[in-house]
Amino acid sequence: MERKPFRFKQFSVSDHRSAMKVNTDGVLLGAWASLPDSGTVLDIGTGSGIIALIMAQKGAEKVIAIDIHEASAIEAAQNFKDSRWNDKLQSRWISFHGFIQSNTQTFSAIVCNPPFFAKSLLSGDPEKNLVKHEQQLGFTSLMEGVSNRLSADGSFACIIPSNRSEELEQIASSLFLFCHRKTGVIPKAGKPVFRVMFEFRGFEPLTRQENCLIIRDLNNNYTPEYKKLTKEFYLEF
Template sequence: MPNDYFQFKQFLVEQDKCAMKVCTDSCVFGAYINVAGAQRVLDIGAGTGLLSLMVAQRSEALVDAVEIHPDAQAQATENFAASPWAERLRLHPMPLQQYAPRQPYEVILSNPPFFLASLKSDSAAKNSARHTGDLHFGDILLFAQRHLTSTGNLYLLLPPAEAAHFQKAAQAYGLYLSETVEVFTYINGKCIRHIQTYGFAPEDSPVTKQLYIREADKVTYTPEFVELLQPYYLHL
Protein backbone atom coordinates (compact mmCIF):
# COMPACT_ATOMS: atom_id res chain seq x y z
CA MET A 1 0.00 0.00 0.00
CA PRO A 2 1.17 3.57 -0.67
CA ASN A 3 2.42 5.60 2.27
CA ASP A 4 0.10 8.18 3.84
CA TYR A 5 2.61 10.85 2.82
CA PHE A 6 5.31 11.53 0.23
CA GLN A 7 8.36 13.52 1.30
CA PHE A 8 10.00 15.79 -1.26
CA LYS A 9 13.12 17.88 -0.73
CA GLN A 10 11.26 21.10 0.05
CA PHE A 11 7.73 19.98 0.94
CA LEU A 12 5.61 17.12 2.21
CA VAL A 13 2.50 15.76 0.51
CA GLU A 14 0.03 14.13 2.89
CA GLN A 15 -2.21 11.81 0.86
CA ASP A 16 -4.23 9.68 3.28
CA LYS A 17 -7.51 11.46 2.38
CA CYS A 18 -7.12 11.26 -1.42
CA ALA A 19 -8.07 8.38 -3.68
CA MET A 20 -5.27 9.15 -6.15
CA LYS A 21 -1.80 9.09 -4.60
CA VAL A 22 1.47 10.67 -5.68
CA CYS A 23 2.76 8.78 -8.73
CA THR A 24 5.81 9.02 -10.96
CA ASP A 25 4.06 10.27 -14.09
CA SER A 26 2.41 13.11 -12.14
CA CYS A 27 5.81 14.09 -10.74
CA VAL A 28 7.29 14.11 -14.24
CA PHE A 29 4.43 16.32 -15.38
CA GLY A 30 4.79 18.76 -12.49
CA ALA A 31 8.52 19.05 -13.06
CA TYR A 32 8.19 19.55 -16.83
CA ILE A 33 5.62 22.37 -16.97
CA ASN A 34 7.22 25.66 -17.99
CA VAL A 35 6.30 28.36 -15.47
CA ALA A 36 9.24 30.69 -16.16
CA GLY A 37 8.02 34.26 -15.79
CA ALA A 38 4.43 33.24 -15.05
CA GLN A 39 2.56 35.46 -12.60
CA ARG A 40 -0.66 33.45 -12.38
CA VAL A 41 -1.04 29.67 -12.64
CA LEU A 42 -4.16 27.51 -12.32
CA ASP A 43 -4.19 23.83 -11.35
CA ILE A 44 -7.46 22.17 -12.40
CA GLY A 45 -8.35 19.20 -10.19
CA ALA A 46 -5.76 19.75 -7.48
CA GLY A 47 -6.10 16.43 -5.63
CA THR A 48 -3.37 16.41 -2.96
CA GLY A 49 -2.04 19.71 -4.33
CA LEU A 50 1.09 18.02 -5.69
CA LEU A 51 1.26 19.89 -9.01
CA SER A 52 0.54 23.25 -7.41
CA LEU A 53 3.35 22.68 -4.92
CA MET A 54 5.79 21.62 -7.62
CA VAL A 55 5.24 24.71 -9.77
CA ALA A 56 5.25 26.97 -6.71
CA GLN A 57 8.71 25.65 -5.79
CA ARG A 58 10.31 26.89 -9.01
CA SER A 59 8.36 30.09 -9.69
CA GLU A 60 7.17 33.29 -8.06
CA ALA A 61 3.65 32.82 -9.40
CA LEU A 62 0.38 33.03 -7.54
CA VAL A 63 -0.99 29.49 -7.86
CA ASP A 64 -4.73 28.90 -7.75
CA ALA A 65 -6.11 25.37 -7.49
CA VAL A 66 -9.67 24.18 -8.11
CA GLU A 67 -10.94 20.98 -6.50
CA ILE A 68 -14.47 19.60 -6.23
CA HIS A 69 -14.10 16.73 -3.74
CA PRO A 70 -14.24 17.56 0.01
CA ASP A 71 -11.54 15.10 1.11
CA ALA A 72 -9.13 16.33 -1.55
CA GLN A 73 -10.02 19.94 -0.71
CA ALA A 74 -9.06 19.34 2.92
CA GLN A 75 -5.87 17.49 1.95
CA ALA A 76 -4.67 20.14 -0.50
CA THR A 77 -5.47 22.92 1.97
CA GLU A 78 -3.36 21.20 4.65
CA ASN A 79 -0.48 20.58 2.24
CA PHE A 80 -0.52 24.18 1.02
CA ALA A 81 -0.54 25.59 4.55
CA ALA A 82 2.43 23.42 5.57
CA SER A 83 4.54 24.39 2.57
CA PRO A 84 7.08 27.24 2.25
CA TRP A 85 4.82 28.93 -0.34
CA ALA A 86 1.56 29.06 1.63
CA GLU A 87 1.05 32.75 0.87
CA ARG A 88 1.06 32.04 -2.90
CA LEU A 89 -1.18 28.96 -2.92
CA ARG A 90 -4.98 29.27 -2.92
CA LEU A 91 -7.50 26.44 -2.96
CA HIS A 92 -10.93 27.13 -4.47
CA PRO A 93 -13.37 24.43 -3.25
CA MET A 94 -15.76 24.30 -6.18
CA PRO A 95 -16.35 22.75 -9.61
CA LEU A 96 -14.35 24.29 -12.44
CA GLN A 97 -17.64 25.13 -14.14
CA GLN A 98 -18.45 27.55 -11.27
CA TYR A 99 -15.02 29.13 -10.95
CA ALA A 100 -14.83 32.67 -12.37
CA PRO A 101 -11.38 34.26 -11.94
CA ARG A 102 -10.99 38.01 -12.24
CA GLN A 103 -7.75 37.81 -14.17
CA PRO A 104 -6.46 35.40 -16.86
CA TYR A 105 -3.68 32.87 -16.37
CA GLU A 106 -0.38 32.50 -18.20
CA VAL A 107 -0.34 28.80 -17.36
CA ILE A 108 -3.26 26.41 -16.85
CA LEU A 109 -2.44 22.81 -16.03
CA SER A 110 -4.41 19.66 -15.36
CA ASN A 111 -3.94 15.98 -14.74
CA PRO A 112 -7.65 15.40 -15.36
CA PRO A 113 -9.94 12.39 -15.05
CA PHE A 114 -9.04 10.67 -18.29
CA PHE A 115 -10.67 7.28 -18.86
CA LEU A 116 -13.40 7.83 -21.44
CA ALA A 117 -14.50 4.20 -21.69
CA SER A 118 -12.97 1.63 -19.38
CA LEU A 119 -13.79 -0.62 -16.46
CA LYS A 120 -14.42 1.19 -13.19
CA SER A 121 -13.22 0.14 -9.77
CA ASP A 122 -15.24 -0.49 -6.62
CA SER A 123 -14.09 2.86 -5.18
CA ALA A 124 -16.42 5.76 -5.96
CA ALA A 125 -13.71 8.26 -5.03
CA LYS A 126 -11.18 6.61 -7.32
CA ASN A 127 -13.70 6.43 -10.16
CA SER A 128 -14.39 10.14 -9.84
CA ALA A 129 -10.68 10.90 -9.88
CA ARG A 130 -9.99 8.68 -12.90
CA HIS A 131 -13.08 8.89 -15.09
CA THR A 132 -14.53 11.85 -16.96
CA GLY A 133 -17.71 12.11 -14.90
CA ASP A 134 -17.47 15.39 -12.98
CA LEU A 135 -15.00 17.06 -15.35
CA HIS A 136 -15.15 16.65 -19.12
CA PHE A 137 -12.52 17.68 -21.64
CA GLY A 138 -14.91 20.30 -22.99
CA ASP A 139 -15.09 21.95 -19.56
CA ILE A 140 -11.31 22.35 -19.47
CA LEU A 141 -11.17 23.63 -23.04
CA LEU A 142 -13.98 26.15 -22.56
CA PHE A 143 -12.34 27.48 -19.40
CA ALA A 144 -8.96 27.78 -21.13
CA GLN A 145 -10.56 29.52 -24.10
CA ARG A 146 -11.99 32.14 -21.73
CA HIS A 147 -9.29 32.48 -19.08
CA LEU A 148 -5.90 31.76 -20.68
CA THR A 149 -3.83 34.77 -21.76
CA SER A 150 -3.32 35.19 -25.51
CA THR A 151 0.27 33.92 -25.25
CA GLY A 152 -0.36 31.46 -22.40
CA ASN A 153 -0.17 27.68 -22.41
CA LEU A 154 -2.48 24.87 -21.33
CA TYR A 155 -0.70 21.72 -20.12
CA LEU A 156 -2.35 18.29 -19.95
CA LEU A 157 -1.20 14.87 -18.76
CA LEU A 158 -3.15 12.09 -20.49
CA PRO A 159 -2.79 8.51 -21.73
CA PRO A 160 -2.03 8.34 -25.48
CA ALA A 161 -5.55 7.49 -26.66
CA GLU A 162 -7.20 10.20 -24.56
CA ALA A 163 -4.51 12.68 -25.63
CA ALA A 164 -5.45 12.12 -29.28
CA HIS A 165 -9.10 12.70 -28.41
CA PHE A 166 -8.27 15.91 -26.55
CA GLN A 167 -6.19 17.23 -29.45
CA LYS A 168 -9.11 16.83 -31.85
CA ALA A 169 -11.54 18.45 -29.44
CA ALA A 170 -9.21 21.40 -28.72
CA GLN A 171 -9.34 22.84 -32.23
CA ALA A 172 -13.04 23.66 -31.85
CA TYR A 173 -12.04 25.99 -29.00
CA GLY A 174 -9.22 27.66 -30.89
CA LEU A 175 -6.51 25.80 -28.97
CA TYR A 176 -3.74 24.00 -30.82
CA LEU A 177 -1.19 21.41 -29.81
CA SER A 178 2.38 22.78 -29.92
CA GLU A 179 4.30 19.99 -28.18
CA THR A 180 3.92 16.41 -27.01
CA VAL A 181 6.28 14.63 -24.62
CA GLU A 182 5.78 10.88 -24.82
CA VAL A 183 6.55 9.43 -21.39
CA PHE A 184 7.82 5.83 -21.36
CA THR A 185 8.19 3.54 -18.33
CA TYR A 186 11.67 2.50 -19.54
CA ILE A 187 13.74 2.38 -22.73
CA ASN A 188 12.02 -0.02 -25.17
CA GLY A 189 9.05 -0.03 -22.80
CA LYS A 190 5.50 1.23 -23.03
CA CYS A 191 4.41 4.81 -23.57
CA ILE A 192 2.13 5.46 -20.60
CA ARG A 193 1.38 9.18 -20.84
CA HIS A 194 1.53 12.21 -23.09
CA ILE A 195 2.40 15.64 -21.73
CA GLN A 196 0.66 18.03 -24.10
CA THR A 197 1.17 21.78 -24.49
CA TYR A 198 -1.57 23.89 -26.10
CA GLY A 199 -1.77 27.54 -27.11
CA PHE A 200 -3.84 29.81 -29.33
CA ALA A 201 -1.33 29.88 -32.22
CA PRO A 202 -1.93 27.17 -34.85
CA GLU A 203 1.02 24.81 -35.29
CA ASP A 204 1.64 23.06 -38.61
CA SER A 205 4.15 20.63 -37.11
CA PRO A 206 3.83 20.16 -33.33
CA VAL A 207 7.05 19.04 -31.68
CA THR A 208 7.20 15.47 -30.36
CA LYS A 209 9.78 14.37 -27.77
CA GLN A 210 10.38 11.20 -25.79
CA LEU A 211 11.17 10.95 -22.09
CA TYR A 212 12.17 7.61 -20.56
CA ILE A 213 11.83 7.15 -16.80
CA ARG A 214 14.21 4.18 -16.49
CA GLU A 215 16.95 2.56 -18.53
CA ALA A 216 16.38 -0.72 -20.40
CA ASP A 217 17.26 -2.60 -17.20
CA LYS A 218 13.94 -1.30 -15.79
CA VAL A 219 15.70 -0.24 -12.58
CA THR A 220 18.13 2.63 -13.22
CA TYR A 221 16.70 6.10 -13.74
CA THR A 222 17.73 7.76 -17.00
CA PRO A 223 19.88 10.92 -16.89
CA GLU A 224 16.96 12.92 -18.31
CA PHE A 225 14.65 11.78 -15.53
CA VAL A 226 17.26 12.49 -12.87
CA GLU A 227 17.86 16.00 -14.21
CA LEU A 228 14.12 16.72 -14.26
CA LEU A 229 13.30 15.36 -10.79
CA GLN A 230 16.51 16.18 -8.93
CA PRO A 231 15.07 19.43 -7.51
CA TYR A 232 12.25 17.37 -5.93
CA TYR A 233 13.17 13.77 -5.12
CA LEU A 234 15.08 13.20 -1.88
CA HIS A 235 17.47 10.57 -3.19
CA LEU A 236 18.42 12.05 -6.56
Protein backbone atom coordinates in the same frame (compact mmCIF):
# COMPACT_ATOMS: atom_id res chain seq x y z
CA MET B 1 -3.85 3.87 8.95
CA GLU B 2 -2.44 7.15 7.70
CA ARG B 3 0.27 6.96 5.06
CA LYS B 4 3.54 8.68 5.83
CA PRO B 5 3.99 11.98 3.97
CA PHE B 6 5.94 11.89 0.73
CA ARG B 7 9.09 13.91 1.26
CA PHE B 8 10.58 15.91 -1.57
CA LYS B 9 13.65 18.16 -1.51
CA GLN B 10 11.79 21.32 -0.52
CA PHE B 11 8.37 20.15 0.67
CA SER B 12 6.33 17.21 1.95
CA VAL B 13 2.93 15.96 0.77
CA SER B 14 0.33 14.06 2.79
CA ASP B 15 -2.20 12.26 0.60
CA HIS B 16 -4.10 9.88 2.88
CA ARG B 17 -7.34 11.88 2.53
CA SER B 18 -6.98 12.76 -1.12
CA ALA B 19 -8.82 10.68 -3.72
CA MET B 20 -5.85 11.18 -6.07
CA LYS B 21 -2.63 9.93 -4.48
CA VAL B 22 0.86 11.24 -5.23
CA ASN B 23 1.96 9.57 -8.45
CA THR B 24 4.55 9.73 -11.21
CA ASP B 25 2.15 11.46 -13.61
CA GLY B 26 1.69 14.42 -11.28
CA VAL B 27 5.39 14.87 -10.57
CA LEU B 28 6.24 14.57 -14.26
CA LEU B 29 3.66 17.14 -15.31
CA GLY B 30 4.66 19.63 -12.64
CA ALA B 31 8.33 19.33 -13.55
CA TRP B 32 7.64 19.52 -17.31
CA ALA B 33 5.06 22.32 -17.41
CA SER B 34 6.20 25.78 -18.50
CA LEU B 35 6.41 28.45 -15.81
CA PRO B 36 4.99 31.84 -16.82
CA ASP B 37 7.13 34.94 -16.35
CA SER B 38 4.35 36.45 -14.26
CA GLY B 39 0.71 35.99 -13.34
CA THR B 40 -1.33 33.24 -11.71
CA VAL B 41 -1.25 29.49 -12.33
CA LEU B 42 -4.45 27.43 -12.11
CA ASP B 43 -4.18 23.77 -11.08
CA ILE B 44 -7.37 21.88 -12.03
CA GLY B 45 -8.06 18.79 -9.91
CA THR B 46 -5.18 19.38 -7.53
CA GLY B 47 -5.66 16.26 -5.38
CA SER B 48 -3.08 16.50 -2.60
CA GLY B 49 -1.57 19.61 -4.22
CA ILE B 50 1.61 18.05 -5.61
CA ILE B 51 1.56 19.86 -8.99
CA ALA B 52 0.74 23.20 -7.37
CA LEU B 53 3.62 22.77 -4.91
CA ILE B 54 6.04 21.96 -7.73
CA MET B 55 4.93 25.07 -9.64
CA ALA B 56 5.42 27.14 -6.49
CA GLN B 57 8.92 25.72 -6.00
CA LYS B 58 9.72 26.61 -9.61
CA GLY B 59 8.86 30.22 -8.83
CA ALA B 60 5.20 30.80 -9.69
CA GLU B 61 3.91 34.12 -8.35
CA LYS B 62 0.59 32.60 -7.27
CA VAL B 63 -1.15 29.25 -7.69
CA ILE B 64 -4.88 28.64 -7.30
CA ALA B 65 -5.61 24.93 -6.90
CA ILE B 66 -9.15 23.60 -7.21
CA ASP B 67 -10.72 20.19 -6.60
CA ILE B 68 -14.27 18.85 -6.72
CA HIS B 69 -13.43 16.39 -3.89
CA GLU B 70 -13.76 18.13 -0.52
CA ALA B 71 -11.25 16.02 1.43
CA SER B 72 -8.65 16.52 -1.31
CA ALA B 73 -9.08 20.29 -1.26
CA ILE B 74 -8.76 20.31 2.54
CA GLU B 75 -5.64 18.15 2.46
CA ALA B 76 -4.07 20.28 -0.27
CA ALA B 77 -4.74 23.37 1.84
CA GLN B 78 -2.88 21.79 4.76
CA ASN B 79 0.03 20.77 2.54
CA PHE B 80 0.20 24.35 1.27
CA LYS B 81 0.08 25.75 4.80
CA ASP B 82 2.97 23.49 5.82
CA SER B 83 5.12 24.60 2.88
CA ARG B 84 7.42 27.59 2.55
CA TRP B 85 5.13 29.02 -0.18
CA ASN B 86 2.00 29.29 1.94
CA ASP B 87 1.48 32.90 0.85
CA LYS B 88 1.49 31.93 -2.85
CA LEU B 89 -0.79 28.89 -2.73
CA GLN B 90 -4.58 28.73 -2.41
CA SER B 91 -6.78 25.63 -2.35
CA ARG B 92 -10.50 25.77 -3.14
CA TRP B 93 -13.19 23.09 -2.94
CA ILE B 94 -15.06 23.67 -6.20
CA SER B 95 -15.61 22.01 -9.56
CA PHE B 96 -13.91 23.46 -12.64
CA HIS B 97 -17.33 24.30 -14.09
CA GLY B 98 -18.35 26.06 -10.89
CA PHE B 99 -15.05 27.90 -10.77
CA ILE B 100 -15.25 29.35 -14.28
CA GLN B 101 -18.90 30.28 -13.72
CA SER B 102 -18.05 32.20 -10.55
CA ASN B 103 -15.29 34.47 -11.89
CA THR B 104 -13.79 35.87 -15.07
CA GLN B 105 -10.11 35.68 -14.13
CA THR B 106 -7.64 34.56 -16.79
CA PHE B 107 -4.45 32.61 -16.08
CA SER B 108 -0.89 32.75 -17.35
CA ALA B 109 -0.65 28.97 -17.04
CA ILE B 110 -3.14 26.18 -16.43
CA VAL B 111 -2.07 22.66 -15.45
CA CYS B 112 -4.20 19.54 -15.14
CA ASN B 113 -3.80 15.82 -14.57
CA PRO B 114 -7.37 15.13 -15.68
CA PRO B 115 -9.76 12.22 -15.19
CA PHE B 116 -9.38 10.15 -18.32
CA PHE B 117 -11.26 6.85 -18.06
CA ALA B 118 -14.13 7.35 -20.49
CA LYS B 119 -15.29 3.84 -21.31
CA SER B 120 -13.84 1.82 -18.45
CA LEU B 121 -16.08 0.17 -15.88
CA LEU B 122 -16.63 2.24 -12.77
CA SER B 123 -15.05 0.96 -9.58
CA GLY B 124 -16.90 0.40 -6.33
CA ASP B 125 -15.24 3.51 -4.87
CA PRO B 126 -17.23 6.66 -5.74
CA GLU B 127 -14.33 8.91 -4.70
CA LYS B 128 -11.96 7.22 -7.16
CA ASN B 129 -14.62 7.41 -9.85
CA LEU B 130 -14.92 11.14 -9.23
CA VAL B 131 -11.25 11.86 -9.92
CA LYS B 132 -10.37 9.15 -12.45
CA HIS B 133 -13.49 8.87 -14.61
CA GLU B 134 -15.08 11.52 -16.84
CA GLN B 135 -18.31 11.75 -14.87
CA GLN B 136 -17.82 15.40 -13.97
CA LEU B 137 -15.12 16.70 -16.34
CA GLY B 138 -14.73 15.29 -19.84
CA PHE B 139 -12.06 16.40 -22.31
CA THR B 140 -14.45 18.67 -24.22
CA SER B 141 -15.66 20.48 -21.08
CA LEU B 142 -12.08 20.77 -19.85
CA MET B 143 -10.75 22.26 -23.07
CA GLU B 144 -13.70 24.64 -23.45
CA GLY B 145 -13.06 25.95 -19.95
CA VAL B 146 -9.33 26.26 -20.59
CA SER B 147 -9.90 28.19 -23.83
CA ASN B 148 -12.07 30.67 -21.92
CA ARG B 149 -9.67 31.18 -19.02
CA LEU B 150 -6.22 31.11 -20.63
CA SER B 151 -4.55 34.50 -21.09
CA ALA B 152 -3.51 35.55 -24.61
CA ASP B 153 0.07 34.35 -24.11
CA GLY B 154 -0.71 31.63 -21.56
CA SER B 155 -0.03 27.88 -21.71
CA PHE B 156 -2.06 24.82 -20.78
CA ALA B 157 -0.19 21.64 -19.80
CA CYS B 158 -1.73 18.23 -19.18
CA ILE B 159 -0.85 14.52 -19.10
CA ILE B 160 -3.13 11.83 -20.53
CA PRO B 161 -3.01 8.19 -21.70
CA SER B 162 -1.43 7.78 -25.12
CA ASN B 163 -4.53 6.14 -26.59
CA ARG B 164 -6.49 9.37 -26.13
CA SER B 165 -3.90 11.86 -27.36
CA GLU B 166 -5.34 12.20 -30.87
CA GLU B 167 -8.81 12.82 -29.44
CA LEU B 168 -7.52 15.60 -27.19
CA GLU B 169 -5.60 17.29 -30.00
CA GLN B 170 -8.70 17.30 -32.20
CA ILE B 171 -10.80 18.89 -29.45
CA ALA B 172 -8.09 21.47 -28.77
CA SER B 173 -7.76 22.35 -32.45
CA SER B 174 -11.51 22.93 -32.74
CA LEU B 175 -11.16 25.50 -29.94
CA PHE B 176 -8.10 27.17 -31.53
CA LEU B 177 -5.71 25.76 -28.96
CA PHE B 178 -2.49 24.67 -30.65
CA CYS B 179 0.07 22.12 -29.48
CA HIS B 180 3.49 23.70 -28.93
CA ARG B 181 5.12 20.80 -27.05
CA LYS B 182 4.37 17.09 -26.93
CA THR B 183 6.33 14.49 -24.95
CA GLY B 184 5.57 10.79 -25.05
CA VAL B 185 6.36 9.06 -21.76
CA ILE B 186 7.79 5.53 -21.90
CA PRO B 187 7.88 3.62 -18.59
CA LYS B 188 10.87 1.45 -19.55
CA ALA B 189 13.17 1.11 -22.56
CA GLY B 190 11.60 -1.22 -25.10
CA LYS B 191 8.05 -0.47 -23.95
CA PRO B 192 5.53 1.66 -25.87
CA VAL B 193 4.48 5.20 -24.94
CA PHE B 194 1.83 5.04 -22.21
CA ARG B 195 1.36 8.72 -21.32
CA VAL B 196 1.57 11.92 -23.36
CA MET B 197 2.24 15.40 -22.00
CA PHE B 198 0.90 18.32 -24.01
CA GLU B 199 1.44 22.06 -23.92
CA PHE B 200 -1.24 24.05 -25.73
CA ARG B 201 -1.37 27.78 -26.44
CA GLY B 202 -3.86 30.04 -28.15
CA PHE B 203 -1.66 30.73 -31.17
CA GLU B 204 0.15 28.56 -33.67
CA PRO B 205 3.81 27.70 -32.95
CA LEU B 206 6.66 28.58 -35.28
CA THR B 207 7.98 25.09 -34.62
CA ARG B 208 6.33 22.29 -32.69
CA GLN B 209 8.56 20.41 -30.24
CA GLU B 210 8.04 16.65 -30.01
CA ASN B 211 10.11 14.08 -28.14
CA CYS B 212 9.94 11.03 -25.89
CA LEU B 213 11.03 10.56 -22.29
CA ILE B 214 12.04 7.11 -21.03
CA ILE B 215 11.72 6.72 -17.26
CA ARG B 216 13.79 3.54 -16.76
CA ASP B 217 16.45 1.86 -18.90
CA LEU B 218 16.71 -1.85 -19.70
CA ASN B 219 18.44 -2.44 -16.35
CA ASN B 220 15.51 -0.79 -14.55
CA ASN B 221 17.61 2.22 -13.57
CA TYR B 222 16.27 5.74 -13.93
CA THR B 223 17.48 7.36 -17.15
CA PRO B 224 19.63 10.52 -17.13
CA GLU B 225 16.82 12.39 -18.92
CA TYR B 226 14.27 11.49 -16.25
CA LYS B 227 16.70 12.41 -13.47
CA LYS B 228 17.44 15.75 -15.13
CA LEU B 229 13.75 16.60 -15.35
CA THR B 230 12.89 15.66 -11.74
CA LYS B 231 16.16 16.17 -9.83
CA GLU B 232 15.00 19.41 -8.19
CA PHE B 233 12.19 17.50 -6.49
CA TYR B 234 13.01 13.85 -5.74
CA LEU B 235 15.29 13.25 -2.74
CA GLU B 236 16.97 10.25 -4.39
CA PHE B 237 18.32 12.39 -7.23
